[in-house]
Amino acid sequence: MLRYLPFLLVLALWIYAFVDCLNTPEEEVRHLPKVVWVIIILLFGEVLVGPLAWLITGKVRHAPANGSTPAERHRDAAERWVAPDDNPEFLKSLERDDPRSDG
Structure with a gap:
């Protein structure tokens, strides 16, 4: 082999x-x-x-524009992304759209 x-x-x-x-x-x-x-x-x-x-x-x-490697660009993008349940704006929109809310 x-x-x-x-x-x-x-x-x-x-x-x-x-x-x-x-x-x-x-x-x-x-x-x-x-x-x-x-x-x-x-x-x-x-x-x-x-x-x-x-x-x-x-x-x-x-060459990358800012001199970063592909792994660093991926890590930076992952840091900017916020899960919906951690995003305050998304949670507020749910409260506004919820018919059971008291508001």
Whole structure:
């Protein structure tokens, strides 16, 4: 089983680069047209030249605007979100809409 590992890693990188190239908008592709990148990835995939070239130079990589990592952006969004039962405005709206309230 271990002897198949290098082949599987090359195949995984090849597939990842191919799908990433197909899903990348044309505006974010650098140096060559997207069709040429697909051909390079497919022709030179088994020797890793095509997929590595795509991953290193073919796509515009965007840095976060404020320098945060994706995990930090997710954590910040989670801190801003408030559950409905903890949101005072939501609870007040329930009291206004409740026909059983005395108000």
